[in-house]
Amino acid sequence: xxxxxxxxxxxxxxxxxxxxxxxxxxxxxxxxxxxxxxxxxxxxxxxxxxxxxxxxxxxxxxxxxxxxxxxxxxxxxxxxxxxxxxxxxxxxxxxxxxxxxxxxxxxxxxxxxxxxxxxxxxxxxxxxxxxxxxxxxxxxxxxxxxxxxxxxxxxxxxxxxxxxxxxxxxxxxxxxxxxxxxxxxxxxxxxxxxxxxxxxxxxxxxxxxxxxxxxxxxxxxxxxxxxxxxxxxxxxxxxxxxxxxxxxxxxxxxxxxxxxxxxxxxxxxxxxxxxxxxxx
Amino acid sequence: xxxxxxxxxxxxxxxxxxxxxxxxxxxxxxxxxxxxxxxxxxxxxxxxxxxxxxxxxxxxxxxxxxxxxxxxxxxxxxxxxxxxxxxxxxxxxxxxxxxxxxxxxxxxxxxxxxxxxxxxxxxxxxxxxxxxxxxxxxxxxxxxxxxxxxxxxxxxxxxxxxxxxxxxxxxxxxxxxxxxxxxxxxxxxxxxxxxxxxxxxxxxxxxxxxxxxxxxxxxxxxxxxxxxxxxxxxxxxxxxxxxxxxxxxxxxxxxxxxxxxxxxxxxxxxxxxxxxxxxxxxxxxxxxxxxxxxxxxxxx
Numbered sequence: 001x002x003x004x005x006x007x008x009x010x011x012x013x014x015x016x017x018x019x020x021x022x023x024x025x026x027x028x029x030x031x032x033x034x035x036x037x038x039x040x041x042x043x044x045x046x047x048x049x050x051x052x053x054x055x056x057x058x059x060x061x062x063x064x065x066x067x068x069x070x071x072x073x074x075x076x077x078x079x080x081x082x083x084x085x086x087x088x089x090x091x092x093x094x095x096x097x098x099x100x101x102x103x104x105x106x107x108x109x110x111x112x113x114x115x116x117x118x119x120x121x122x123x124x125x126x127x128x129x130x131x132x133x134x135x136x137x138x139x140x141x142x143x144x145x146x147x148x149x150x151x152x153x154x155x156x157x158x159x160x161x162x163x164x165x166x167x168x169x170x171x172x173x174x175x176x177x178x179x180x181x182x183x184x185x186x187x188x189x190x191x192x193x194x195x196x197x198x199x200x201x202x203x204x205x206x207x208x209x210x211x212x213x214x215x216x217x218x219x220x221x222x223x224x225x226x227x228x229x230x231x232x233x234x235x236x237x238x239x240x241x242x243x244x245x246x247x248x249x250x251x252x253x254x255x256x257x258x259x260x261x262x263x264x265x266x267x268x269x270x271x272x273x274x275x276x277x278x279x280x
Numbered sequence: 281x282x283x284x285x286x287x288x289x290x291x292x293x294x295x296x297x298x299x300x301x302x303x304x305x306x307x308x309x310x311x312x313x314x315x316x317x318x319x320x321x322x323x324x325x326x327x328x329x330x331x332x333x334x335x336x337x338x339x340x341x342x343x344x345x346x347x348x349x350x351x352x353x354x355x356x357x358x359x360x361x362x363x364x365x366x367x368x369x370x371x372x373x374x375x376x377x378x379x380x381x382x383x384x385x386x387x388x389x390x391x392x393x394x395x396x397x398x399x400x401x402x403x404x405x406x407x408x409x410x411x412x413x414x415x416x417x418x419x420x421x422x423x424x425x426x427x428x429x430x431x432x433x434x435x436x437x438x439x440x441x442x443x444x445x446x447x448x449x450x451x452x453x454x455x456x457x458x459x460x461x462x463x464x465x466x467x468x469x470x471x472x473x474x475x476x477x478x479x480x481x482x483x484x485x486x487x488x489x490x491x492x493x494x495x496x497x498x499x500x501x502x503x504x505x506x507x508x509x510x511x512x513x514x515x516x517x518x519x520x521x522x523x524x525x526x527x528x529x530x531x532x533x534x535x536x537x538x539x540x541x542x543x544x545x546x547x548x549x550x551x552x553x554x555x556x557x558x559x560x561x562x563x564x565x566x567x568x569x570x571x572x573x574x575x576x577x578x579x580x
Contacts, residue, residue, distance in 0.1 A: 011382045018377065018385075022392045028407045028451065029395065031419065035410070047413025050422050093307065096300040104297035112301060119312055123512050123561060125534050126554040129541045130315035130322060153307045183296035212400035214515055219542065230402040234519065237406065251403045258398045266391060273456060274463040 029255070036061055036252045040244035061249040069246045074225055075232040076253075079211055082147050082228055086210040087203050089152040094202070095195065098161025099187060103170065119155035124215070132219055146220040147228070151210055157202045160272065164198035165191070201272035204265055208258055229254045322551035339552035349553070351528045352536040355442070359532065360510025360564075362446045367457050367506050368499060370450070375461035376491060390462070394455035401452065405519025408448055409435070435520055441529040445516040457502055464498035465491070500572045504565050511561050514538065533557050 031048045037057035065072060101112065131150055140146035168191055176186045192199075214230040221227055227235070233250055236243040262269055289295060326335045343349045374393065378386055396404075412420040412434040421431035434440045468490065476486050492499075514534035521530050523539050533553065541550020 007382060011384060014377060014380070014383050015385070018374075018383065018389045021374065022389055025393050025396055025451070025454065028404070028411060029399070031411065032403075032407045043410065046415045047418030048407070048410040049415075049417045049419060051417055093304050097304045100297040100300035104293065104300075106294065106297040108298075112305075115305070115308055119308065121562075122312065122316055123508065123558060125512055125514070125537060126319050126551075126558045127312065127315040128537075129547050129550050129554065130318035131311070132542075133318070133322075133547065134310075134315065150311055153304060153311060158304070182291045183293065184291075184299070187300070208398060212402075214400065214402055215518075230400045233406065234402050237409070247406060251406050254403055255399055259395060262391075262395065262398055269394070270459060273459055 032248070033252060036248045040248065043248060044244045061245040064245045065249045065253070069250070071224065072232070072246050072250050075227045075229050078144075078226060079229040082144060082217075083207050083210045085144065085148050086151050087206050089148065090154045090157060090206050091199055091202055093152055094154050094157035095161045095192065095199065096187070097158045098163075099165045099191060099195070101158070101162045102165035103168070103173065103191075116155045116158050119153065124150075128215070128219065131216075135220055141220055142222045142226050143220075147217050148210075150216055151206075151213065154202075154206065157206065160202060161195065161198055164195055168194055197268070197271075200265065201268040204261060204268050205272040207261070211254075211258060319551045319554055322548050323555045325548040325551075327547040335548070339549045340556070342549060343552055343556060348528065348531065349536060352531045352533045355529075355531055356511050356513055356533045358442060359445055359449075359513050359516075360507060362442070363449050363453075363510050364503055364506040366446065366450050367453055368502055371454055371457035371461050371502075372495065372499075374454075375458050375465060376487065378458065379462060379465045390455075390458065393458055396451050397453065397455045399452065401448075401515040402519055404448055404452055405516075408444060409520065412440075412444060436526050436529075438527070438529045441520070441525060444520055445513065445530060448516050448519075449513075460498055460502055461495060464495045468494045496572075500569065503568055503572070507565050507568055508561050511557060511564070533560075 034052065034057075035043055035048050037059065038052065039056070039058060040061055097112070100106070101109065127150070135141055135146045135149075138146075140149070172190055173186055176190055181189070212230060213228070214234075217228045217231050218234075221231055224232070224235070229250075233247060233254065236247040236250070290299065323339055324334055324336060326333050326338070377383055378390055383389070399407075411418060414431075414433050414435075415421065416425075416431045420434060425431065432440065434444060472490050473486055476490060481489070512534055513532045517525070517530045517532050517535050518538075523535055523543060525531060534557065537550050537553040537557070540546045540553060
């Protein structure tokens with residue numbers, strides 16, 4: 001009986017401790033959300049503060065962004081297009097590689113592994129300037145193609161798909177071959193649908209990375225109408241207060257879609273991160 | 281159209297894998313291998329529009345003789361050490377708590393701690409700039425006020441500039457690292473803990489004798505990615521100060537690369553700094569893997 005009692009106390013203490021940690025971790029986001037209902041001029045002058053009079057909260061920032069801030073919505077559209085294209089292309093490229101590595105025995109397989117490890121090891125920063133030069137000479141500066149190209153190969157996605165494809169039922173391949181299906185038909189019609197959960201996991205992760213991607217778009221985009229959300233929001237941080245309404249409500253609306261995706265598809269996030277990284 | 285023979289060739293199990301991997305190989309050649317080689321070549325060049333000259337080791341000599349380069353190296357190194365220590369120690373403890381049978385609402389806590397990782401570094405920077413604003417009534421200054429401290433100018437003070445960058449990184453990566461450690465904890469057989477309990481081991485003995493040894497591969501993995509990420513730090517500095525911080529208090533190696541390569545348009549010099557970053561990353565990760573015994577066969 002004593003033991004059970006002791007256990008309950010431990011559980012209570014742990015819960016309180018974890019609750020405090022969680023509150024600290026979520027505080028920045030909660031405070032941003034609350035502050036987005038404060039007048040922009042206040043925010044500019046006082047920053048995020050505990051001294052909030054809840055009767056003063058207003059909808060002005062949101063009203064403004066939905067009616068006047070056309071440029072912000074252009075950025076939103078750009079981010080959606082860039083993220084969607086990155087997801088489709090990187091999934092297409094890397095799922096084929098992961099699949100081939102898992103089901104076929106071919107010469108050069110080990111070389112391919114070396115290449116995948118090489119891609120993981122080389123920091124993007126060293127590629128930055130030569131890639132920038134390359135995009136300039138291909139006249140891809142300030143284009144969607146220029147933003148997307150470097151992110152279409154993802155080594156960690158290749159690892160992830162290989163891991164998943166190794167668990168596919170190989171008997172299906174032989175059966176399909178007897179039925180006269182081509183190797184490509186087997187992949188696209190039979191195996192790829194079976195890989196759907198892994199595609200979902202990678203789609204969510206790649207989507208998140210490209211939605212939040214900052215350094216490369218910062219380099220290749222010139223005109224403000226081509227900005228993606230992170231690049232655009234960063235330019236609003238001027239020493240003048242005129243942009244703070246869009247800055248604050250715009251920040252909230254940048255996070256919202258990802259948080260919703262996360263809440264709905266949580267287990268894919270977890271699977272995508274841990275299988276690719278730890279067991280890879 | 282295509283003859284039957286041709287069809288069979290492309291459809292054979294020998295050829296199909298190469299067709300599957302060819303787009304990936306092509307993009308690797310153009311987007312990774314070519315730029316890597318180009319970076320090494322550029323680092324030996326003086327690049328002006330329409331006029332490129334080979335200047336030998338001059339870019340490297342310029343870097344190692346520049347006091348600014350050493351400020352950047354120092355800042356990146358301090359940042360790397362702090363993030364490695366913090367982002368290994370805190371997530372392990374939180375993961376162990378989250379894995380314990382005594383903890384309730386595990387999914388809720390795990391998800392809540394992960395949510396900051398979804399935030400773009402730019403938005404995180406916007407929030408942190410407003411929490412650590414100069415105003416006396418901003419949250420950070422209010423909090424230190426409770427302890428009787430004077431409000432401070434967080435973004436313009438040497439130590440607090442580093443503090444802001446490390447705090448931002450900790451906030452954004454904590455949840456991801458917790459997931460890694462939680463995945464590792466699943467591999468520890470419960471019987472080990474049970475038999476240790478019978479032998480009278482306390483919580484700390486169980487942690488140091490069972491948990492830590494089992495987590496070792498993951499600790500090595502997280503340490504390695506944190507070392508690499510630490511030396512590559514750029515965004516955490518950029519969102520607070522763009523490329524120029526007062527007295528270079530937040531200048532990192534990659535900020536320096538960006539300043540020289542993009543702003544000054546001195547691509548050759550920037551490329552040389554990039555190659556130096558690459559070498560540092562390789563050497564330090566290698567030493568880390570060597571010291572932690574990751575190359576020993578028995579460990580795998």
